[in-house]
Amino acid sequence: MKVSDNLEVAKNANLQLNYYQKEDQVLLAVDCIIFGFDKKDLKILLIKRNFEPEKGKWSLIGGFLKKNENLDQAAVRVLKTLTGLSDIYMEQLYTYSKVDRDPGQRTISVCYYALIDVDAHNFDGIQIDSASWIELKNAPELIFDHDEMVQKAIARLRRKAMTNPIGFELLPEKFTMRQLQNLYESILDKKLDKRNFINKINSLDVLVKLDEKDMTVSRKGAYLYIFDKEKYEKKVEEDGFNFKI
Amino acid sequence: MKVSDNLEVAKNANLQLNYYQKEDQVLLAVDCIIFGFDKKDLKILLIKRNFEPEKGKWSLIGGFLKKNENLDQAAVRVLKTLTGLSDIYMEQLYTYSKVDRDPGQRTISVCYYALIDVDAHNFDGIQIDSASWIELKNAPELIFDHDEMVQKAIARLRRKAMTNPIGFELLPEKFTMRQLQNLYESILDKKLDKRNFINKINSLDVLVKLDEKDMTVSRKGAYLYIFDKEKYEKKVEEDGFNFKI
């Protein structure tokens, strides 16, 4: 690697602070895939456009990054503004940048996904009409590259839920083993063996079985469990424990 | 979810194409973590700033997104411009957006990582001085949030190399089992058992053993192998094969 003085000058210029002024600026959007789990089905929150163009088409919720906030904050703000929800699990997914992805203007979209316990949150205060929870299996075609985003989010959720206890974000605080299994069956889109699943979960040793039953589904009733986050974190910290379903 | 007419109006405005004009625009940088494997060591390509501010500090290579290209193209262009390399495995990693991450100007950075076979590429034509391959273990502190980027890239490389045949991107076309094992030991930063490793690799059945030996390391010589990409892709396609080390 040889020193080349003229290239050196160019490179220096490229890294001078005021050089940035000459560069193109772009709009940065934030789009959110909001997953919810409702008893048996994995759903996503979509809005229906009732104006042109793309009138009648479905879309993810989104907004634009502001100068004084970072992307995580923008994603939280978008979610809060449009649904009233806060304190929700969110994770950055991927950044989409096809030149013509948005016909209106060159827009780059940083995509996030969120996990919500549908039951635990009061959607009376929802800030947006024409928003609906749609079963993932029945999801309509979405505008722009939003379908691609959803596909990637599903893949990420699948992988992540198998190796991290993020699934509990989609469940009520207290849940039955059957609900947990239903959740994983929805996420993975396949049936699991009841006994193997329960044995597996119990072997992880991060749930607390309560002296309380959910009587709403069966006559016998099913014991409720809670996820013991402290215990989980302690195990990770102390023993390098790996959550793995 | 109730219809609320005034909110409806606000939302419509938010989605009108010309509304975008009112939104803040930002600079989008692309930074690249370039991994190379050199016989036994995993390295990254860094440049040393020899001007203020942060003079003498090390940095990733980077550039800015232009209006007429997408991020993948920008990453390829940055790599090509600064190193002369093309046709390199690259993957988008994460987007960094702390408000003050770059003291010069509000800049969002979309981070990519690249995998290079150091030997196979001629670095005489490298377009940048003060660039060096640095062993990962000895890597210096980097500017801005570049250390965080590198940490995330390593984690991604580890995970991905265990479940996808991307490791071969870091090796010459023909390689010995020992080289492959050295590579994985570098990536995972731990020793592996020789027999178990070879048995595992052979059970995957995606390598072709050549009638050719590498005589440069031992007196006996070691057989060379190549990765059979077509066979791998066929197995994935037809049998849902999972590469898993």
Add this chain to the structure above:
DNA sequence: TCAAAAGTGTTCTGTTTACACCCATGG
């Protein structure tokens, strides 16, 4: 009394780990 969901263990199979010696060759 029966329908519907809850709860519970064992066997089998495949995968992962641990482990040690001979081979080929150039110097």
Add this chain to the structure above:
DNA sequence: CCATGGGTGTAAACAGAACACTTTTGA
């Protein structure tokens, strides 16, 4: 002839998959 790295197999432990019956209780 010996130092150096190359090449090979088996047994034990563990994890994952397959599989069916009994319990509870409200209607």
